[in-house]
Amino acid sequence: MNAMELPSFWEGFCVEACEEPAEGTLQITLKADPARTPSCGGCGRPSPLIHDWQWRRVRDRDLLDRRLWLRIPLRRVDCLHSGRRRERVSWLAPRARFTRRLQAWVEALVRMLPIQHVSALLGLHWTTIKDIDRRRLEAAHGEFDGHGVRRLVMDEFALHKGHRYATVIMDAQTLRVLWVGEGNSRKAIAPFFALLGEEGCQAIEAVAMDMNTAFDREVRQHCPQAEVVYDLFHVVARFGREVIDRVRVDQANALRQDKPARAVIKRSRWLLLRNRANLKPEQAIGLDELLAANQPLATVYLLKTSLKEIWYAPDVREGWRRWRAWYRLALESGIVAVIRFAKRLKPYLRGILASARYRLHTSVLEGVNNRIKVIKRMAYGFRDSAYFFLKIKAAFPGKA
Ligand SMILES: [Zn+2]
Structure with missing residues (x-):
């Protein structure tokens, strides 16, 4: 290939030489276009006054299947306004080891693929890719903006395999992530209220959250007028763990003599916890058979369904009626795990009934939870929480 025939992709420079230093690698040596005056980097x-120049080697976007390296003679100019400065090159950021074209390519890929895949694809280091993505995210999502926010959703999620937690706070109406921070204590979320400011805090009318968190006290301190709402998603998840799982294990153990029946119950976790509307017809039949054969499981399954109905009540009064009916059923069930759960839920009644006034679709929190898991997988091995949090913010830019 005659290098001189390559079109000039590099404004202000021409191709001087083109070589193949290694299999699959192309190195292009550029020279300054003599017809152009360099620009001051300041x-x-x-x-026009050139002080000196220096080689810089940078990566450009792959050319067909070749890794492309550029050798660029970068000049320093004596600017009459700014003094001695490195020249400005439109396609290369100051001090960058890659072109803007490669940067844009990385930015596009990293939105679709896990970082380690992009790294393997482009032959760039994991941290190089992360830094490129992080700079883009900081520019787009680095600023806090709590303008016009009236309802909040707060949730915690596990960092690093559950050893530590982080908190995500969103605008419940636009589903925009406003803030993400390490920790799930009162102290951990205090900075959010500082950013929101006194006026912003006063504008908050409701905050949705899980029970048993430290969030409610912090909310009451900063936003005393706000109603705390306990969301359905977390309560149902808790019912699944503390009641359905418990009863299922007990029932399986009781069937020690009947191996096939025991196996059916042991395998039924997913069926019991899944939303019935999401089951395939044959799965729904399996569920019905299971419930018909096992009274305690049928009872807790019914209680799970009617528990949800409290949140779907059209108004507070109807919610209260459904709660009373549910509570009575729970106490009369005779199942220890159910009775314990119902008694623990009772002190949260106000925040449960408040959901009739401040409705929050349960899929919101489920969606956030699932999305965070995907982001965690995509950026595998986050040691950089700030970057992880920016990714979460970027995933929920909100709808207008
Ligand atoms: Zn200048």
């Missing part, structure tokens, strides 16, 4: 003005 003020951008044309600066």
